[in-house]
Amino acid sequence: MPIIINLDVMLAKRKMRSNELAERVGITTANLSILKTGKAKAIRFSTLEAICKELDCQPGDIIEFVEETN
């Protein structure tokens, strides 16, 4: 998928662990793992808002569009 999730990068920048973010955002660690590994099909605005709030970043810092090459 050409949409890349850079959650790992932001977590490293903020020196925050995945389970801590999951707890703060109010989602399960399993769901956060799905998001981190790029298996997620969609993300709710409410989840995105909560993640951005906790990591103090913009949606563009987490989600990136990369053109697919054949």
Place this chain on the structure above:
Amino acid sequence: MEKLPFLRTLTGITFILCMVILVFAVPFIFMALFFPAQVPFEVNGTKAVDMAPEDYVMLGVKIVVFGIWTYALYLFRGILTLFSKKKIFDDAVILLLGNTGKALLAGFILYFISEFLYNVIVENTFSVGIGAELLVVILALFFMVLSEVFLTAKKMKEENDLTI
């Protein structure tokens, strides 16, 4: 879901009865074919000794159709078993629903063609009539549509599960 165990039991009993009929019907056709005089009852008002070869073929076809529909019942029983295990949006359910519909339709097509050919060749009458068998076609298509609906529902559920 209280109706499910009742339906499952009812389907199970019907399936067992169908199997009993099949178990007796298959040896019967051979008995009627090789020892017609020993058949103690009449088939459609005709004694086994008076039955023409085409009547045997028709009887054989009807037993095959009955067997196919019994198989459809067996598949339906499988679906109900999966439902009772709370496996609803499962690949097996989708496959079984589709196969049940196909089995019902295959049985109907075989029955319709054989009946049509029997009327044309033996009875010398050309008649295309659709009666209660139409319900089988409707049921078959319903199962096939249901299979597609379940496939769509499974995809939607997967998408929903992967929405964070």
